[in-house]
Amino acid sequence: MRVLGIETSCDETGIAIYCTEQGLLGQALHSQVAMHEQYGGVVPELASRDHIQRITPLVRETLKQSGLAIQEIDGIAWTEGPGLAGALLVGAGTGAALAWALGKPGIGVHHLEGHLLSPLLAPERPPMPFVALLVSGGHTQLLEVESIGHYRLLGETLDDAAGEAFDKSAKLLGLGYPGGPALSRLAAQGRPGKFRLPRPMLNDPGLTFSFSGLKTAVRSRVMAGIPDEATRADLALEIESAITEVLAVKAARAVAQTGLRRLVVAGGVSANRQLRERLAEASRKQGFECWFPPPALCTDNGAMIAFAGALRL
Ligand code: KG4
Ligand code: ZN
Secondary structure, three states: OEEEEEEOOOOEEEEEEEEOOOEEEEEEEEEOHHHHHOOOOOOHHHHHHHHHHHHHHHHHHHHHHHOOOHHHOOEEEEEEEOOOHHHHHHHHHHHHHHHHHHOOOEEEEEHHHHHHHHHHHOOOOOOOOEEEEEEOOOOEEEEEEEEOOEEEEEEEEOOOOHHHHHHHHHHHOOOOOOHHHHHHHHHOOOOOOOOOOOOOOOOOOOOOEOOHHHHHHHHHHHHOOOOOHHHHHHHHHHHHHHHHHHHHHHHHHHHHHHOOOEEEEEOHHHHOHHHHHHHHHHHHHHOOEEEOOOHHHHOOOHHHHHHHHHHHO
16 A cells, blocks of 8 residues: 655655555655744744645655656545644645545544654664654653554653753754754753753653753853853753753653563654663663664654554555
8 A cells, every 4th residue: 555645744844655565665855944944933824835835846756756646646644733733734635635636545644643653664663562752842752652553641741842942942042943953963062060950850750741940940041141152062961961861761761660671762852862872871771672763754754644644544
């Protein structure tokens, strides 16, 4: 079965074709980062309008890459939510129209299920069951993944998501959008131990996260004054350390509590280098496997939607 996947939940138009026999046949992505950059964040109306302009050419490009005619597609999947309403409507409208016109099945896919299953698109697939750490711009969740469609929520954030904590802190530091990668680049030049920020809920025995207090602490630090670029890098490193330490400790705790021996990390923040290092170390110490999707699959893309859609269809 060949499924065309459409992802338009935020600021990326992602299209892909996944075949249940041959794997990924083609994919195309347009990022709106350059367009939103000047506003310091995503402008929803601009996002929707750009998706409208990009989506059809990207579908054509993906078909061309795959060497397929549109009639050879067996089903259409689109991101149903969560995301920006107007942006989602473009993908859902296009997907539903294509499915109707072709007389093929169409299905809306949960964006987080797309992220959750994206590691299974890698050449080496993690076997189930596993614990998943899902860390994106909008969500921070720990889940027990028993099989496709069978997920149990172990813990999530009470307020800001990990990616949001990166983005908001980056904005306070005067860094561009998206903030996570920019903050991480600056942090690479930071000196450890120059600042000490709180690790929210680290010592709480549960699997719940909270990142809004961290953002407030960063704001107070920034308002107290940052004399030079080196100090800014020091603070960036401490922010990255605070977020990734909490994520790594709680993820390792979830593995221990479930008795499972495998952790899979997904979502945009899983591209973070320090998080990867911390989790790799925890997995060595605690004796579990740690799987990361290839970086291109970490952030939003059409492949994860085509894949999740194909499995559901
Ligand atoms: O999964 P994603 O592309 O979109 C959502 O579904 O939200 O995740 C985007 C988030 C943003 O908050 C971005 O700053 C963060 O992932 N991110 C990173 C890195 N790359 C992306 N955060 C920290 N370090 C990175 N290298
Ligand atoms: Zn996402």
